[in-house]
Amino acid sequence: MSQYKLDYLDLLEAESIHIMREVAGQFERPALLFSGGKDSITLVQLALKAFKPGKIPFPLVHIDTGHNFPEAIKYRDEVVERTGAKLIVRNVADTIKAKGLKEQTGKFASRNALQSYTLLDTIEEFGFDACIGGARRDEEKARAKERIFSVRDEFGAWDPKRQRPELWNLYNGKIAKGENVRVFPISNWVELDVWNYIKREQIELPSIYFTHEREVLVHGEYLVAVSPFIRIDEGDIIETRHVRYRTVGDMTCTAAVESTASTIDDIVAEIHKTNISERGETRIDDQISEAAMEDRKKNGYF
Amino acid sequence: MDLLRFITAGSVDDGKSTLIGRLLYDTDSIKVDQLETILKQSKNKSEGEIDLALFTDGLRAEREQGITIDVAYKYFNTEKRKFIIADAPGHTQYTRNMVTGASNSDLIIILVDARQGVIEQTRRHSIIASLLAIPHVVVTVNKMDMVHYSEAVYNDIVLDYMKMAEQLNIKDVTFIPISALNGDNIVKPSANTPWYEGETLLNLLETIDIANDINLTDPRFAVQYVIRPQSDDLHDYRGYAGKVVSGVYKKGDLVTVLPEGIDSEIEAVEINGEEVDIAFAPQSAVIRLKHDIDVNRGNVIATQANMPRVSQEVEAMLCWMDNKPLTPGNKYLIQVHGKTVRCVVKEINYKLDVNTLVKHDNIQQAGLNDIVNVTIKTATPIVFDSYESLRANGGAILIDETAFTTVAGCMLQ
Ligand SMILES: Nc1nc2c(ncn2[C@@H]2O[C@H](COP(=O)(O)OP(=O)(O)OP(=O)(O)O)[C@@H](O)[C@H]2O)c(=O)[nH]1
Ligand SMILES: [Mg+2]
Numbered sequence: 001m002s003q004y005k006l007d008y009l010d011l012l013e014a015e016s017i018h019i020m021r022e023v024a025g026q027f028e029r030p031a032l033l034f035s036g037g038k039d040s041i042t043l044v045q046l047a048l049k050a051f052k053p054g055k056i057p058f059p060l061v062h063i064d065t066g067h068n069f070p071e072a073i074k075y076r077d078e079v080v081e082r083t084g085a086k087l088i089v090r091n092v093a094d095t096i097k098a099k100g101l102k103e104q105t106g107k108f109a110s111r112n113a114l115q116s117y118t119l120l121d122t123i124e125e126f127g128f129d130a131c132i133g134g135a136r137r138d139e140e141k142a143r144a145k146e147r148i149f150s151v152r153d154e155f156g157a158w159d160p161k162r163q164r165p166e167l168w169n170l171y172n173g174k175i176a177k178g179e180n181v182r183v184f185p186i187s188n189w190v191e192l193d194v195w196n197y198i199k200r201e202q203i204e205l206p207s208i209y210f211t212h213e214r215e216v217l218v219h220g221e222y223l224v225a226v227s228p229f230i231r232i233d234e235g236d237i238i239e240t241r242h243v244r245y246r247t248v249g250d251m252t253c254t255a256a257v258e259s260t261a262s263t264i265d266d267i268v269a270e271i272h273k274t275n276i277s278e279r280g281e282t283r284i285d286d287q288i289s290e291a292a293m294e295d296r297k298k299n300g301y302f
Numbered sequence: 303m304d305l306l307r308f309i310t311a312g313s314v315d316d317g318k319s320t321l322i323g324r325l326l327y328d329t330d331s332i333k334v335d336q337l338e339t340i341l342k343q344s345k346n347k348s349e350g351e352i353d354l355a356l357f358t359d360g361l362r363a364e365r366e367q368g369i370t371i372d373v374a375y376k377y378f379n380t381e382k383r384k385f386i387i388a389d390a391p392g393h394t395q396y397t398r399n400m401v402t403g404a405s406n407s408d409l410i411i412i413l414v415d416a417r418q419g420v421i422e423q424t425r426r427h428s429i430i431a432s433l434l435a436i437p438h439v440v441v442t443v444n445k446m447d448m449v450h451y452s453e454a455v456y457n458d459i460v461l462d463y464m465k466m467a468e469q470l471n472i473k474d475v476t477f478i479p480i481s482a483l484n485g486d487n488i489v490k491p492s493a494n495t496p497w498y499e500g501e502t503l504l505n506l507l508e509t510i511d512i513a514n515d516i517n518l519t520d521p522r523f524a525v526q527y528v529i530r531p532q533s534d535d536l537h538d539y540r541g542y543a544g545k546v547v548s549g550v551y552k553k554g555d556l557v558t559v560l561p562e563g564i565d566s567e568i569e570a571v572e573i574n575g576e577e578v579d580i581a582f583a584p585q586s587a588v589i590r591l592k593h594d595i596d597v598n599r600g601n602v603i604a605t606q607a608n609m610p611r612v613s614q615e616v617e618a619m620l621c622w623m624d625n626k627p628l629t630p631g632n633k634y635l636i637q638v639h640g641k642t643v644r645c646v647v648k649e650i651n652y653k654l655d656v657n658t659l660v661k662h663d664n665i666q667q668a669g670l671n672d673i674v675n676v677t678i679k680t681a682t683p684i685v686f687d688s689y690e691s692l693r694a695n696g697g698a699i700l701i702d703e704t705a706f707t708t709v710a711g712c713m714l715q
Pocket of ligand 2: 318
């Protein structure tokens, strides 16, 4: 029977493709949220494989905070070009202006939380009933609790107490008007699975995932890229280091890691060795409170 | 490397979350920053001691109350295997969340508190394990440290559980005496239980044979989506994208599209846009047929030699999961793979008493967490197998017609 044995990456892929197709089959207006980070890049690959030889039957949506790494934007546009997918971009800056939202202040003022407003507006504008996201349960303890089909009310809020039972691989995507579903096809993948998959599938990545020289602000344990979006104070330590990114989020709240890894194999080897989690090493915004993610999710965040 | 999905179950405070924390901790699966956070939160503990349950109790309410409310999924691997763990809540009130985690598990660890033995919630979770036909059951007698690692206490519980297992038709059961708190027999064999000659929990998890848990004999393919590129070069292409629920498919197979019962032949099986020799469970694939027939989401493609059932009336065991009770005559939506149709629960045939395992008939209503046997009539035919004979094609859910919540898990019979 060994010819019928699947490797764990095949099993994970099969499950994710099944979920992608459930979205296409159950919803009228789905969208895939695409940031240019490795998780959403993996989603695009899975969507491509799920619908071949057809095209991806839903648009890619980028909620643009304006604080992106230029390399990620360049990559985004290349993906759209290569796959022929439809791209929708909505800017957080526009929402801030239109709604008179108050921006965070401080050294690493981030628009991460304000993204939710733009996302909800975009969902409303296009009438999206399902949004596919690249969140993984291994990333964070509140995410570890979320269903694959996560029903959100019209404020996009996640109510952990009202999660629907989710049995076998039967996903209930029925919703009332105004509600939407966030779908997480790679819920069961861990960071290394994503890297191993990218390697196996030979997926190209934005260059910042590999080692490069960069001017960084040394902030305690974090190395934060020097950019117009962060405040440099007197006495700040600015150095040029060899770094790579383990996650690609906003320039304001994503830290780099010191590394000389220039290939995916190098990266996989480094992650095997590291004793710090992905979020712990790279996300400045989660260090504020123990329930930071849970609270953001309750406010419509992914 | 293969993948084992398992769940921890058992009554409130039996130590499920602690056990998972222990497994993760002793296999070095916890990163230093996560450990630091947990150390900070372990406020009821003395210096340097950690509350291992906090690794999975990720919601604020859970940490505040010291209980698990919803399933948490955790991931780790050893050199031998990858694991996906579901940590289930023990409270009766949250049984539906336990069922959620259990439905996808290949193995269930049922914890029993050595001081309490087999109690109602142990029985409830064992019944659910048996109804869901989870292939492997491991009973860990926990908190052995609190009964002085007594062999007699352990043996009594084993005997007690065996009696129940027999009644429930649970076959593959293994017992292990453990202390989740101290780590006895979890990753390392314990010196405190010299009388126990079996293997450690981790060893069992790493080596238990799961190759035969997937059905490769009864071909069932659930169509999820029809791929029609309609581009110039693929003008007439029609591919049925779906999941091989069970069995194996290949070119030339004589098939029937159900529930309509239209015969055809497989022209090609494709994965990732390329033709392959075979597709087998649980792969996602695309099937193309020789004949130009109408196939849609919700159809099942089966081989003519081996057919599932097609019916508008079915008996089912239900785990009722809604606060609103189930009353005969109530209408719902029933979802079986890609097919969702209206249905009515005609009758409650009996309710299973979780304590005595007696079947009570003459039941007017089923409430939250009840386990009942019902007769369901559907508006149009559904395609399924009996859950007992083919787990992958015998599960269904009931959905409330107006609130759209999932109200029951059904094991079709
Ligand atoms: N002495 C002793 N205490 C234990 C052991 N395992 C767990 N405990 C304690 O029992 C209590 C409950 O443990 P949890 O792991 O939270 O129990 P649980 O089964 O996950 O509980 P729920 O998820 O709420 O149903 C905690 O105070 C643990 O420290 C053990 O082996 N020995
Ligand atoms: Mg618990």
